[in-house]
Amino acid sequence: MKKSGQYSWQKWGLAATLALSVTAGVVGMTGVTAQGTVTTYGLKAGKPYNGTKLRFLICCLGAGQFAQLSKLTGEGSEFQQLTGISAQWEDSPYGGLQEKILIEATTGTTYDAVAWVDAWGEAFKQYMLPLNDRIKADNINLKDYPSAYLQAASDKDGNIVGMPFRGHPLVMFYRKDVFKELKLQVPKTWQELIRTAGTIQQKKPGMTGVSMMYGAVSGQNLFNWTSMLWGNGGDILDANNRPIFNNARGVKATQTYIDVLRKYKVTSPASTTYGEPESSTEILQGRAAMWVGWWWYWARFSDPKATAADVLGNVGFAPAPGWAGADKAPKTYALVWPAGIFKNSKNPDAAWEFIKYISNTEVQKKVASNRSDLSVADNTIVTFSGMRDAKVNAANAGIPAVGAEVLKTARTLPRVKTWAEIQGVLEVGINQMSNGADVKVTLDRMAKDVDEVQKRAGYYK
Amino acid sequence: MNTPQVSTEQALKPLALKRKPHQLHSATLRWWLLGPALLLIGATVIYPMVSSFITSFRDWRLINSPDPGPFVGVQNYARAFTDRGFLNSLRVSGLYTLISVGLTLFLGLGMALLLSKPTKLNTFTRALLIFPFAVTPVLKGFSWKFMLNPEYGVYAQMVGALIPSLKGYLWLGHDFSALFVIALSEVWGWSPLFALMFIGALGSIPPETTEAAKMDGATGLQIFWKITLPLLAPVIYIVALLKTISAFKMFDQVTIMTGGGPGDSTQTLYYHVYQLAFRNLDLGYASAVSYLLVALMAAIAFFYVRTLLSPKER
Numbered sequence: 001m002k003k004s005g006q007y008s009w010q011k012w013g014l015a016a017t018l019a020l021s022v023t024a025g026v027v028g029m030t031g032v033t034a035q036g037t038v039t040t041y042g043l044k045a046g047k048p049y050n051g052t053k054l055r056f057l058i059c060c061l062g063a064g065q066f067a068q069l070s071k072l073t074g075e076g077s078e079f080q081q082l083t084g085i086s087a088q089w090e091d092s093p094y095g096g097l098q099e100k101i102l103i104e105a106t107t108g109t110t111y112d113a114v115a116w117v118d119a120w121g122e123a124f125k126q127y128m129l130p131l132n133d134r135i136k137a138d139n140i141n142l143k144d145y146p147s148a149y150l151q152a153a154s155d156k157d158g159n160i161v162g163m164p165f166r167g168h169p170l171v172m173f174y175r176k177d178v179f180k181e182l183k184l185q186v187p188k189t190w191q192e193l194i195r196t197a198g199t200i201q202q203k204k205p206g207m208t209g210v211s212m213m214y215g216a217v218s219g220q221n222l223f224n225w226t227s228m229l230w231g232n233g234g235d236i237l238d239a240n241n242r243p244i245f246n247n248a249r250g251v252k253a254t255q256t257y258i259d260v261l262r263k264y265k266v267t268s269p270a271s272t273t274y275g276e277p278e279s280s281t282e283i284l285q286g287r288a289a290m291w292v293g294w295w296w297y298w299a300r301f302s303d304p305k306a307t308a309a310d311v312l313g314n315v316g317f318a319p320a321p322g323w324a325g326a327d328k329a330p331k332t333y334a335l336v337w338p339a340g341i342f343k344n345s346k347n348p349d350a351a352w353e354f355i356k357y358i359s360n361t362e363v364q365k366k367v368a369s370n371r372s373d374l375s376v377a378d379n380t381i382v383t384f385s386g387m388r389d390a391k392v393n394a395a396n397a398g399i400p401a402v403g404a405e406v407l408k409t410a411r412t413l414p415r416v417k418t419w420a421e422i423q424g425v426l427e428v429g430i431n432q433m434s435n436g437a438d439v440k441v442t443l444d445r446m447a448k449d450v451d452e453v454q455k456r457a458g459y460y461k
Numbered sequence: 462m463n464t465p466q467v468s469t470e471q472a473l474k475p476l477a478l479k480r481k482p483h484q485l486h487s488a489t490l491r492w493w494l495l496g497p498a499l500l501l502i503g504a505t506v507i508y509p510m511v512s513s514f515i516t517s518f519r520d521w522r523l524i525n526s527p528d529p530g531p532f533v534g535v536q537n538y539a540r541a542f543t544d545r546g547f548l549n550s551l552r553v554s555g556l557y558t559l560i561s562v563g564l565t566l567f568l569g570l571g572m573a574l575l576l577s578k579p580t581k582l583n584t585f586t587r588a589l590l591i592f593p594f595a596v597t598p599v600l601k602g603f604s605w606k607f608m609l610n611p612e613y614g615v616y617a618q619m620v621g622a623l624i625p626s627l628k629g630y631l632w633l634g635h636d637f638s639a640l641f642v643i644a645l646s647e648v649w650g651w652s653p654l655f656a657l658m659f660i661g662a663l664g665s666i667p668p669e670t671t672e673a674a675k676m677d678g679a680t681g682l683q684i685f686w687k688i689t690l691p692l693l694a695p696v697i698y699i700v701a702l703l704k705t706i707s708a709f710k711m712f713d714q715v716t717i718m719t720g721g722g723p724g725d726s727t728q729t730l731y732y733h734v735y736q737l738a739f740r741n742l743d744l745g746y747a748s749a750v751s752y753l754l755v756a757l758m759a760a761i762a763f764f765y766v767r768t769l770l771s772p773k774e775r
Contacts, residue, residue, distance in 0.1 A: 099739045106527030123524040123742065216722040270611055272634045272723060417524040421741040432724035435634070449545075457524070 038082050041360045042138055049350035050084030056339075056354070057104060057111040061091040064299055064378030065166055068367045069358050079357050085350045087113075095218070098420065105342060112345040113354060115165065118152035118336045119219075119413040120420065129341040130159035134352050144361065144383040146334070152412040153338035162338025164382045165359040168294035169406035170227060170320035170332045171399065173301065175289045177314040178204060186316070190228055190256060191324040193290065197266035200289045209266035210290040211282035214434035216427040217275030222413075223333055224292055225430055228253040230331040230411065231323030236422075237414045241459045243450040245426075246443035253323075254430075255439045262436070272434045286311045292320050294335065296380045298399045303374040317399050319406045334410035336382070361386045369395040418457045425449045517748035524742050537749035547750060549725055550733035553640065557729060558708040561644040561651075565704050566697065568648060569655025574685075576656065577663045587660065590653035598650075602717030605646040609633060633719055636726035643714050643727060651707070655700050662696040663689070702765040706758055730754050 038045045061067055070089040073079040080086045090111065092100050098120045104111055105127035116124075135142065142150060142160075149164040172193070174186060182203055187193040197209020214221050229235065234249035244250065261267050268288070271279060280297055282288035286308045291297075300306045301315040322330025339358060341351040357363055361383045368381040369392045379396040381387055387404035413419060429446035433439050454460065517537055520530040541547045572590070576583045596604075608616040609632040621628030633639045666689065674684050690697075712731040715721060721728040721736070728736075734754065738747035 096739075099742075102523055102742065106523065215720070216724070217720050269629075270631055270634065273631060273719075421743075424736060424740055428722070428725050431722050435636075435723045437724070457522070 047084035052085045052350040054087040055111045057114040059094045059097045064376040065380045067376040112351040115339040122417040125155040128161035146407040149336040162340035163359040165339045167336035167382045169403045171295045176316040189324040190321045208288045211279045211288035212267040212271045213274040213279040215273045216431040219423040220275045221430045227332040243447040246447040299377040368392045513748040519745045521745040537746045550730045554730040561708045562704045564648045565651045568652040572656035573659030593650045594654040598713035602714040606718045
């Protein structure tokens with residue numbers, strides 16, 4: 001009897017340990033402890049779409065926010081418990097995502113929902129379901145979203161075809177320890193940044209002042225160029241979609257952009273081949289003192305596994321630089337991933353529940369403040385109220401609030417269906433200038449090429 | 462015992478009668494067996510080829526419509542000859558082919574001559590030769606990109622140590638060197654395979670021929686130029702044709718190592734077609750450029766076959 005009782009206790013003990021382990025495992029996987037309700041997230045009560053399995057076309061599940069959200073909406077997730085719907089996130093390679101979306105939008109019926117990089121959208125927005133009525137019916141507060149994000153997620157008639165659920169302002173990262181040692185002020189303009197970078201290189205041999213990216217890689221050499229161009233009052237296209245980046249303002253901004261590398265030599269000569277991964281690695285590994293890039297890198301800079309020991313804890317951030325003498329607040333480049341529903345979707349209503357959930361501020365706050373697993377930590381959040389939330393800022397050293405300031409005046413790339421082709425012309429031309437081609441001559445040739453692209457597409461004759 | 466006298470014709474008749482249905486059965490069976498393969502080829506090769514040929518005469522841009530646009534005659538083909546991108550990719554592919562075919566043949570032949578003697582070490586080395594060819598192009602691209610990084614790349618460091626003026630040189634940052642190292646990454650994979658082919662061909666040269674030449678006082682170089690090389694010519698032609706076609710199809714390493722850069726200096730024809738079709742979504746024009754590439758390949762193949770085969774064989 002005694003023996004049997006002892007076994008019984010052991011069984012209970014084992015069961016309790018297993019239950020705790022499973023719970024801890026689930027919590028550890030998602031890192032989320034607080035369970036919301038349908039009201040918290042603005043979802044429909046009563047599980048009207050119970051049993052629906054959605055397919056969501058996206059890429060890059062390695063990105064912390066995507067990794068967390070995919071677990072929050074998959075089989076056995078909080079979202080499934082609340083709605084009965086589960087979503088399968090299709091991790092398509094980034095390089096082929098744009099083509100896959102277009103093919104799916106025009107001829108496919110495989111996927112219900114999709115997320116895209118804003119600049120790609122114009123080519124397939126006509127195949128996406130307008131969301132205005134649904135947004136109105138669910139009382140979603142659009143004023144909480146940066147206007148740049150909403151514009152980028154709308155079609156030419158002003159219909160919103162995607163809800164922003166991942167977005168980035170450009171911020172400047174810098175080495176706090178280096179700035180403190182050399183008693184430097186954080187630069188506010190590109191001109192100040194160049195001077196500061198020069199000082200750092202002079203006083204810290206072996207360290208480059210600023211890490212840049214001039215390589216022709218998926219349009220990444222446009223990130224800082226557009227910020228300089230817009231900062232100086234220039235633009236890529238005019239109101240009639242004609243190229244104007246080769247006017248006087250454009251030439252001056254581009255010349256400055258190229259001079260960082262070729263005249264002032266305050267960046268690595270290898271940056272002519274760098275895209276975003278290589279240029280960010282320069283600061284991650286302690287070889288550069290400054291870098292202007294997307295704010296989500298903050299999570300990486302604060303991850304001991306991703307950052308060199310002397311860099312960890314020493315990376316500060318500030319709004320991306322503006323242009324010296326500009327009469328307006330800096331207009332830097334912002335990027336957004338809207339999530340929308342294909343017109344061909346067989347489950348548009350369930351897909352809307354899914355989109356509401358992943359773009360909901362409470363869900364986004366939960367994800368952005370979760371730092372239980374640094375490999376999937378991500379400070380990205382799309383609404384102003386989320387960016388200003390105390391808990392989110394406490395978890396991310398205040399970078400969300402800085403992002404909110406930048407996003408007040410930031411803008412996104414032109415919304416033309418020919419953008420992919422235009423980007424090809426721009427990225428190659430920028431790369432050629434970084435390798436020594438004359439700025440004015442190259443810009444004129446690029447403008448001529450873009451002009452032909454626009455004429456061929458029927459924007460004008 | 463009297464055996465009945467039958468003619469050979471009569472004797473064979475029942476056999477022939479028996480074989481006829483069997484033959485019919487074989488012919489039907491043959492079609493049944495070939496059918497699935499023919500259907501598969503028709504659906505995956507013939508249909509797309511015919512469809513893309515028709516598309517090459519249409520104005521079809523996916524950004525405008527998911528349906529094919531109107532027929533525009535030879536407009537897409539004519540556009541190619543004024544398109545700077547196409548002309549540049551033609552030049553790049555030509556130069557790349559010249560470098561990669563030349564180097565592959567030279568190194569392949571050199572390795573074959575070194576390893577043709579059947580020693581134990583040579584046999585072992587020959588077995589190792591197949592490995593570089595087995596490496597996938599994408600992996601080759603990533604490895605070479607990594608090894609050529611001026612800061613931590615092993616090749617870049619080795620070259621920098623041997624030639625100090627090339628220390629920190631940006632191999633992928635200059636027009637010619639970028640194309641050259643892409644070609645090298647391909648030569649690294651192909652030349653060992655060619656070496657194996659040449660070793661086989663060298664083995665088929667009768668030793669009496671070279672021995673007779675030696676007895677007549679010919680030097681090693683003379684034997685190579687006057688005997689070995691002419692006898693290897695058919696194999697050289699075939700492998701050169703294979704490599705030329707493969708070189709014109711270069712895509713993977715360009716995508717991985719340079720993305721067509723610096724500028725557009727490594728944008729090969731295949732890469733350009735890919736950009737036209739899947740970035741610009743200009744399916745009509747991309748199809749036309751693809752067919753220009755096919756025509757070019759056909760011309761090269763025709764030239765090689767004419768040169769390879771003697772007039773009698775032709």
